Amino acid sequence: MYVPQSFNESRPEVLHQLIMQNPLGVLVSHGEGGLDANHLPFHFKPQEGTQGVLHAHVSRANPLWRELKDGDEVLVIFRGADAYISPNWYPSKHETHKQVPTWNYQVVHAHGRVTLHDDEHYVRGLVALLTRTHEASQPVPWKMSDAPKDYIRDMLKAIVGLEIEITRLVGKFKLGQNKEARDIQGAAQGLKASGKPAVGEAMLSATGHPLHGPALPAKSPE
Structure with a gap:
C-alpha cells in the first residue's frame, strides 16, 4: 500500500483500536487457485505474539482452508470510516x-502468517469469544448454551479455525493532514451536514483542529 508520510499512522494503540472497532476484515491469500479474498469477522488479541494475533473461522465448504498451509503469508485489510470530500x-x-475532489479514509493492513485449526476445542472457544463480544450490547445476550448441545456440536464441525500471527501492521489515515486548518474545518462541517460526521471528526482529531471556534488563518504563500 502506498502511504505518503503525511498519511502514515504507525501508533500501535491507534491501529489496534481501528481493528477492534471494525472487526470485519478482508483476508487476502494466494493459494493453489491464485489470489482469493474472504470477508471474515476477526477476534483480535493484541497481547498475543509480538504484534498481536487475529482469530477467525471459515465454512468447511470454503476451499480456502484446504488451499492454505500453516505458515503461509496472508494479508488482512480492516477499513474504518470513509467519505467523499467535495472541493x-x-x-x-x-x-x-485550486482544489479537486478526493476521498478520505482510514485503513489498516495486517500482514501475518496463518495457522489452521481443524479442531472443535479451538473453534468452540473462538465462537464463544465472538459471541460474548458482539452480544454484549443486546438486552438479552444470546449464549451458545441457548441452543441444543447436539446442534451446536454439528455447527462447530462445519467450520475451521484460522489463527494469524501479525508480523507487520501498516496504517493509512488519509484525513486531510496536507490541507489548511480552515479547509479541514470546512470539510468537517460539510461531512457533518451530509450525514457522515465520523470522517469529519477523525479529520479534526488527526490534525488537532477543533470544529468549533474561529478557523485558523490561511497559510501564507511560501
Whole structure:
C-alpha cells in the first residue's frame, strides 16, 4: 500500500483500536487457485505474539482452508470510516479554485502468517469469544448454551479455525493532514451536514483542529 508520510499512522494503540472497532476484515491469500479474498469477522488479541494475533473461522465448504498451509503469508485489510470530500467544502477553493475532489479514509493492513485449526476445542472457544463480544450490547445476550448441545456440536464441525500471527501492521489515515486548518474545518462541517460526521471528526482529531471556534488563518504563500 502506498502511504505518503503525511498519511502514515504507525501508533500501535491507534491501529489496534481501528481493528477492534471494525472487526470485519478482508483476508487476502494466494493459494493453489491464485489470489482469493474472504470477508471474515476477526477476534483480535493484541497481547498475543509480538504484534498481536487475529482469530477467525471459515465454512468447511470454503476451499480456502484446504488451499492454505500453516505458515503461509496472508494479508488482512480492516477499513474504518470513509467519505467523499467535495472541493466546495474548502474555503480556499472559493478564493483560488485550486482544489479537486478526493476521498478520505482510514485503513489498516495486517500482514501475518496463518495457522489452521481443524479442531472443535479451538473453534468452540473462538465462537464463544465472538459471541460474548458482539452480544454484549443486546438486552438479552444470546449464549451458545441457548441452543441444543447436539446442534451446536454439528455447527462447530462445519467450520475451521484460522489463527494469524501479525508480523507487520501498516496504517493509512488519509484525513486531510496536507490541507489548511480552515479547509479541514470546512470539510468537517460539510461531512457533518451530509450525514457522515465520523470522517469529519477523525479529520479534526488527526490534525488537532477543533470544529468549533474561529478557523485558523490561511497559510501564507511560501
